[in-house]
Amino acid sequence: MKLEPIINDNITLANSEIKKIVERVINSAKIAAEKVAVEENFHPLERSFEDIFKSRFGEYSKDKQETIRRSLKPIYTADKAIRTRLYGDLGAIDVKAMESVEHEVTKLPKLKIDPRLLGIWTPSPASDISQPEVERMRSTQPQILNSHNILTSDALLGGGRVFTDLQGEFDHDDFEPQAVTDKLALYVRRVKCVDETNPEWWGSDEVSVAGTSVDETGDTKKINEHFVGGGFDDGDSRWYNPNWRFHWFSMREGDSWPKSYYITMILAEKDNGGLAAFLQKLWEKVESQVKDAVAAYVGGLIGSSFGPLGTLIGAAVGYAVAKIVDWFIEAWNDDIFPPRTVSCTVPSFGARWTISGVWGSTTSGIRRSHFYGHGGHYYIEYYWKLYA
Known part of the structure; x- marks a missing residue:
């Protein structure tokens, strides 16, 4: 059986139960950010949502802080009925009196x-995975096991200056x-x-990339910030x-298949200091909140061999952070590139990709992850690789 790893460049969230959990986390973040913006002298609890947002808010100019404060105050002071329409059951929280939205x-x-309905099931050993099982995986978790959409055309590459002496060659594996x-x-x-990014007349961009990862058991790791370079202009x-090997995983953890791996890429323009x-x-806090909330319903299954649950958590965290960042861009007018989460689901050690019609490649096709923000557009060109 010729099994292929399945790549997802656009994480969505179709599971009804995990979505309920995630929406509560998203609304918690919004309420915490609202509190920080409106109450000028508020002192948040350490490591709370409010603490994270207070740090970011402090990087803005006084004029920008005041503009945000004025725009959010009508929502902050609205009655319970209005806030319930905005935040669901969290609208009942007395936001003026609270110390931390998490406690409330x-x-x-x-x-x-x-x-x-969280999709908890006991997968078969890798050697027993059949094509009907793969098709069942596709039908029960379509947000993870989607089609490839692999980008391979060299005609789409090029334009602009190259910042190294030689252009990087695709690290092909000669089909093993x-x-x-x-x-x-x-x-x-x-x-x-x-x-x-705007204003373009002001000077060239300086760009860095950081990230986080989630493995098949739900373990999260921070990917340290890496300075890509300065002098970026159009093209x-x-x-x-x-x-550049951005991050790697050992597939020896856990004892069930398929195994799903998530990487969230965070691109920052260095002029916005501290953004990454x-x-x-924020990502780590959301991950903690989602995992704790799910644990309240399924207990010890998190971090166990139940791979699909870890997969759901990885998808949920990426989805939640993207939604929170979208809110920041609108409510705080923050110059943020929304982070992008990508995933790779591997059905067995023997899985390989099909390249140019031939199955057997341990390297995927070239992919692109696009970042749009504050008048700019960047993309990171990447691929996945299986190796010993």
Whole structure:
């Protein structure tokens, strides 16, 4: 059976039960940010949502802070009925009196969650996975096991200046279908500036990339910030030769298949100092909140061999952070590139990709993850690789 790893470049959230949990976390973040913006002298609890947002708010100019405060105050002071329409059951929280939205949420009635609808099931050993099982995976978790949409055309590459002496060559593997591969990595081939951030007349962009990862058991790791380079103008590229191994996973953890791996890429323009660190803290906080909430319904299954649950959590966190960042862009007028979460689901150690019609490649096709924000457009060109 020729099984293929399945890549997802656009994480969505179709599971009804995890969505209930995630919406509560998203609304918690919004309420915390609202509190920080409106109450000028508020002192948040350490490591709370409010603490994370207070740090970011403090990086704004006084004029910008006041503008945000004026725009959010009518919502902050609205009656319970209006706030309930905006924030669901969290609208009942006395936002003026609260110390931390997280503490207030624990006082609310538990959500009505059916653990069975979280998709918990005991997968077969890798050697027993059949094509009907793969098709069942596709039908029960379409938000994760989607079609490929692989980008391979060299005609789409090029434009702008190259910041290295040689353009990075695609790290192909010469098709090794018999190799025992127990590691998975995401490699970056280049970072391209399609459109410089505004105002373009002010100067060229300086760009860095950071991130976070979730493995098949739900473990989260921080991917340290990496300075890509300065002098980015429209059309410029930073090529990596050899290609940059952004992050890797051991596939020896857990004892069930399929195994899903998530990477959230955070791109920041250095003029917005501290942005990557802020987004990392936000991501880690959301991950903690989602995992704790799910644990209340399924207990010890988190971090166990039940891979699909870890997969759902990874998808949920990426979805939640993207929604929170979208809110920030609108409510705080923050110059943020919304982070992008990508995933790779591996059905067995023997899985390989089909390239140019031939199955057996341990390297995927070239992918692109696009970042849009504050008048700019960048993309990161990457691929996944299985290796020993």
